[in-house]
Amino acid sequence: MSARAVRIDTIRHVHCTVLRASGELDHAGRARLSARIREVWDWSDGPILVFDLTDVVFYDSSLIGALAVALQRVRATRSGRIILASPPDRLLTALERTGLLEYVEIRGGLQETVAEIMIERERGRKRRAGSGGASVEEGRGARDFRTALPYLR
Numbered sequence: 001m002s003a004r005a006v007r008i009d010t011i012r013h014v015h016c017t018v019l020r021a022s023g024e025l026d027h028a029g030r031a032r033l034s035a036r037i038r039e040v041w042d043w044s045d046g047p048i049l050v051f052d053l054t055d056v057v058f059y060d061s062s063l064i065g066a067l068a069v070a071l072q073r074v075r076a077t078r079s080g081r082i083i084l085a086s087p088p089d090r091l092l093t094a095l096e097r098t099g100l101l102e103y104v105e106i107r108g109g110l111q112e113t114v115a116e117i118m119i120e121r122e123r124g125r126k127r128r129a130g131s132g133g134a135s136v137e138e139g140r141g142a143r144d145f146r147t148a149l150p151y152l153r
Contacts, residue, residue, distance in 0.1 A: 004058070006022070006028075006029030009022075012040070012044070015048060015118055016114060017040045017044050017049055018110065018114065019051050022057075023055070025066075034065075041073065048081045049082055051084050053088070054086055061094075064095065071100065082103070086107070087106060
């Protein structure tokens with residue numbers, strides 16, 4: 001493995017899993033990232049996967065492909081969230097052009113993102129305990145993936 005090959009570290013939090021990639025994410029890196037996503041999928045309720053890509057020095061369409069696979073799984077299981085913490089502008093442009101941007105959540109820094117998720121989950125838990133019933137996550141309406149992801153049918 002070259003010094004710049006992609007490295008994928010995972011951090012398991014109570015309410016989310018962080019996937020931190022660094023190095024070069026190319027075709028071989030996509031396979032590794034996709035495999036890691038499958039491995040950690042059930043680590044958190046939902047699941048909530050937070051991607052920290054700030055240390056990725058190179059990526060090609062393989063990164064978009066890996067994110068599309070994760071979004072496909074969200075669609076197939078009808079649960080989960082894909083969050084990008086401080087993604088580079090170039091990635092946002094690519095996601096917008098492919099129609100995937102509306103299906104991922106964009107947040108600020110990694111620490112702030114994890115803290116926000118913890119607060120959201122705690123508030124949701126307290127609402128459910130106080131109301132005696134299940135609550136629906138705010139701001140999370142039904143999404144029709146067939147429109148933006150026709151190749152995932």
